[in-house]
Amino acid sequence: MERGNTGKERLRLAVFKFASCDGCQLSILNLEDELLALGQALDIVYFPEVSSKMNPGPYDIALVEGSITTEEDAHRIQSVREQAKVLITIGACATAGGIQALRNWADVESFKQVVYPSPHYIQSLKTSTPTSEHVHVDFELWGCPIDKGQLLRVITDLLAGVHPRLPAESVCLECKRHENVCVMVAKGLACLGPVTRAGCGAICPSMGRDCYGCFGPTEGARKGPGLPPNTASLASYFHDGLHLIPVEVLRRFRGINGYADAFKQESERWELEKENVKGET
Amino acid sequence: MYGQSQSYERIGGDLVLCLSGGFHLAPNVRGPYDVETSVPKMRGIGAMEVVGEIGVLSRSDFQRIFDNLSSKGYRIVGPIVRDGAVVWDTIRRVADLPIGWHDHQEAGRYRLEQTGSKEIFGVVHGPQSLKPFAFTPREPLVQIERSKDGFTTRSTLPPSEKVAIIGARACDLAGLAIQDQIFLQGEYQDPYYATRREGLFIIAVNCTRALQTCFCASMDTGPCAKNGFDLALTEVDDQLLIEAGSEAGSDLLSALSLSPASQGLTREAAARGVACAQSQVRRLDRTRLPQALHEAHEHPRWDNVAARCMACANCTMVCPTCFCHKVEETPDLTRQNSEHSRLWDSCFTQEHGYIHGKNIRPTIKDRYRMWVTHKLASWIDQFGTSGCVGCGRCITWCPVGIDLTEEVSALLKSSEQRSTSSRPQEAPGR
Numbered sequence: 001m002e003r004g005n006t007g008k009e010r011l012r013l014a015v016f017k018f019a020s021c022d023g024c025q026l027s028i029l030n031l032e033d034e035l036l037a038l039g040q041a042l043d044i045v046y047f048p049e050v051s052s053k054m055n056p057g058p059y060d061i062a063l064v065e066g067s068i069t070t071e072e073d074a075h076r077i078q079s080v081r082e083q084a085k086v087l088i089t090i091g092a093c094a095t096a097g098g099i100q101a102l103r104n105w106a107d108v109e110s111f112k113q114v115v116y117p118s119p120h121y122i123q124s125l126k127t128s129t130p131t132s133e134h135v136h137v138d139f140e141l142w143g144c145p146i147d148k149g150q151l152l153r154v155i156t157d158l159l160a161g162v163h164p165r166l167p168a169e170s171v172c173l174e175c176k177r178h179e180n181v182c183v184m185v186a187k188g189l190a191c192l193g194p195v196t197r198a199g200c201g202a203i204c205p206s207m208g209r210d211c212y213g214c215f216g217p218t219e220g221a222r223k224g225p226g227l228p229p230n231t232a233s234l235a236s237y238f239h240d241g242l243h244l245i246p247v248e249v250l251r252r253f254r255g256i257n258g259y260a261d262a263f264k265q266e267s268e269r270w271e272l273e274k275e276n277v278k279g280e281t
Numbered sequence: 282m283y284g285q286s287q288s289y290e291r292i293g294g295d296l297v298l299c300l301s302g303g304f305h306l307a308p309n310v311r312g313p314y315d316v317e318t319s320v321p322k323m324r325g326i327g328a329m330e331v332v333g334e335i336g337v338l339s340r341s342d343f344q345r346i347f348d349n350l351s352s353k354g355y356r357i358v359g360p361i362v363r364d365g366a367v368v369w370d371t372i373r374r375v376a377d378l379p380i381g382w383h384d385h386q387e388a389g390r391y392r393l394e395q396t397g398s399k400e401i402f403g404v405v406h407g408p409q410s411l412k413p414f415a416f417t418p419r420e421p422l423v424q425i426e427r428s429k430d431g432f433t434t435r436s437t438l439p440p441s442e443k444v445a446i447i448g449a450r451a452c453d454l455a456g457l458a459i460q461d462q463i464f465l466q467g468e469y470q471d472p473y474y475a476t477r478r479e480g481l482f483i484i485a486v487n488c489t490r491a492l493q494t495c496f497c498a499s500m501d502t503g504p505c506a507k508n509g510f511d512l513a514l515t516e517v518d519d520q521l522l523i524e525a526g527s528e529a530g531s532d533l534l535s536a537l538s539l540s541p542a543s544q545g546l547t548r549e550a551a552a553r554g555v556a557c558a559q560s561q562v563r564r565l566d567r568t569r570l571p572q573a574l575h576e577a578h579e580h581p582r583w584d585n586v587a588a589r590c591m592a593c594a595n596c597t598m599v600c601p602t603c604f605c606h607k608v609e610e611t612p613d614l615t616r617q618n619s620e621h622s623r624l625w626d627s628c629f630t631q632e633h634g635y636i637h638g639k640n641i642r643p644t645i646k647d648r649y650r651m652w653v654t655h656k657l658a659s660w661i662d663q664f665g666t667s668g669c670v671g672c673g674r675c676i677t678w679c680p681v682g683i684d685l686t687e688e689v690s691a692l693l694k695s696s697e698q699r700s701t702s703s704r705p706q707e708a709p710g711r
């Protein structure tokens with residue numbers, strides 16, 4: 001990454017949208033106090049949500065929101081990649097497939113039949129997949145929506161020419177740094193904090209509720225033997241210690257980031273468990 | 282009843298009294314109090330002779346201590362009930378304390394119960410020890426500003442503040458003594474820690490009720506406060522016995538002009554301390570530490586616990602002695618200013634094990650082993666004390682209820698048999 005801001009040239013930023021709710025793009029606009037500075041530090045050349053001025057690439061930084069759910073988008077993401085020096089996914093959809101990835105365990109055709117009067121107009125893929133299944137991603141910003149401070153931080157780091165710092169540790173560290181009382185230990189809530197990546201500032205436990213994993217698995221989406229996140233331990237404890245039934249354990253892991261590898265594997269394990277329970281009764 | 286009397290008559294003044302029931306498990310292993318500290322004139326550090334007599338105050342008169350502290354300009358902090366536990370907060374009156382509440386703690390579980398009694402100090406402790414008062418979770422260190430020909434720095438020392446903490450337990454004091462050793466001893470004293478620490482006036486409470494998770498008796502750190510406090514209280518029914526552990530405490534005590542506690546009452550308080558120690562159901566066998574733990578490096582139990590541990594770091598966050606921190610740079614978008622700050626860190630994070638080009642502790646097993654062997658073994662080599670004070674917080678606040686005492690006893694138990702067996706077992710399937 002070249003150092004921006006040292007000369008007259010500002011880095012060119014583009015923001016692209018795929019299948020998503022726009023919440024992450026709105027997080028950029030919610031940077032109210034810093035928006036002006038951001039506009040000065042960067043040249044925002046493509047951001048259809050904000051401006052009709054849509055300049056062609058190449059771009060220094062491309063922020064990608066949303067998952068890939070159509071044939072057309074699968075092509076479009078390739079062209080975004082070709083035009084971007086640094087591609088950053090923003091949010092659960094672009095990073096892990098989003099809540100719409102629930103379709104990956106279901107039959108999209110039957111949904112279409114139920115929802116739309118003329119289902120044949122709907123052209124979509126059977127799956128909702130993260131950007132990284134299609135192109136190389138340089139940095140991933142997790143969250144639903146992303147943490148605007150984290151986005152700002154990554155941009156600041158890129159401008160300074162340093163490797164962006166993105167935490168991979170658990171939400172519990174942030175939770176304890178806020179000196180919260182643990183909702184799992186004190187209230188018996190099934191909190192996903194221990195296996196979820198920090199970055200949100202432990203918002204949910206700070207409000208007395210359990211983390212639902214919107215920042216994805218700790219230490220990345222990929223999982224190796226003996227490495228965090230130890231979803232198996234947490235899931236077993238939800239079941240044995242907090243007495244969640246298998247389908248409830250499954251649902252804890254199959255949420256906003258349900259298609260992230262570690263969470264996906266865990267929910268699939270509990271799918272089998274659920275079937276076993278059914279079989280017994 | 283003055284200094285010349287035998288230590289037997291003192292509550293909390295002397296551990297021998299409290300732990301006369303043969304709880305000294307490893308006399309050759311030094312407890313945190315045996316450290317000779319070179320910390321300059323900081324209250325509550327180092328073995329201070331008990332300076333005053335044991336006074337007695339009725340529960341209904343306890344407010345007088347609050348009033349006295351307030352008049353001296355102290356912000357008073359005590360345990361209050363919040364979000365299903367007790368946490369430290371600013372309080373003004375006795376009624377703010379968790380009167381009548383009891384806490385029940387076990388591995389991975391904390392619950393409060395209102396007993397309806399008038400007991401002031403029925404709740405033993407919450408997730409926080411004294412650690413956050415001196416070593417805060419996030420401490421801004423330096424403010425950096427770009428200038429024409431380079432940059433300027435401005436250190437952001439916290440404002441000094443007089444804080445009186447009511448309700449610290451013996452294990453908390455032992456934990457703080459270890460933090461003092463880390464941040465204040467020797468050549469490099471931490472000014473941020475020192476500024477916060479200097480303002481503390483600590484009112485300890487001797488425990489008369491141990492939790493299921495407490496094991497201070499086997500760590501030689503409680504349940505009665507030995508030193509490191511300004512005042513120590515023992516609640517015996519509707520009386521509060523009070524003794525001073527520092528000059529400041531002694532001054533406050535004389536200002537209250539209390540009547541001395543009767544011998545009978547003093548004996549009763551002491552007996553309750555002994556009973557509290559004897560009631561502890563958990564213990565940690567220190568006799569073979571540190572060696573036995575170093576030798577257990579390839580023990581199969583590490584794989585067993587790694588299958589349950591999530592590397593979430595809660596145990597280290599709540600531990601009163603864990604001092605790991607990282608330093609972070611937070612620049613602003615203009616890149617003209619940056620804040621250099623210190624945050625609580627943990628040996629359970631990926632970053633912590635990262636050295637140039639390599640992570641030396643990639644797996645959960647590596648991290649749990651690092652934590653336990655540092656805490657209970659290499660800490661002794663490094664600091665001359667155990668890094669565990671037996672407060673039991675890591676047991677309670679582990680979301681999946683991993684019990685340090687249970688793990689250690691498993692690690693020590695079969696290590697002899699194991700030394701003859703050829704190889705460690707493979708990790709059990711997850």
Ligand code: SF4
Pocket residue numbers: 171172173175176180181182183184185191192193194202205210211595680
């Ligand atoms: S509330 Fe959740 S995030 Fe916070 S410490 Fe407990 S388990 Fe971790």
Ligand code: SF4
Pocket residue numbers: 596599600601602656668669670671672673674675676685
């Ligand atoms: S290791 Fe556990 S029991 Fe020991 S001092 Fe730390 S939190 Fe307390």
Ligand code: SF4
Pocket residue numbers: 405406450451452453488490491492495496497498502503504505557671672673
């Ligand atoms: S560990 Fe000991 S000093 Fe600490 S709370 Fe329990 S009984 Fe009290």
Ligand code: SF4
Pocket residue numbers: 589590591592593594595596597629678679680681682683
């Ligand atoms: S022992 Fe418990 S609290 Fe500590 S890191 Fe492992 S799971 Fe978390």
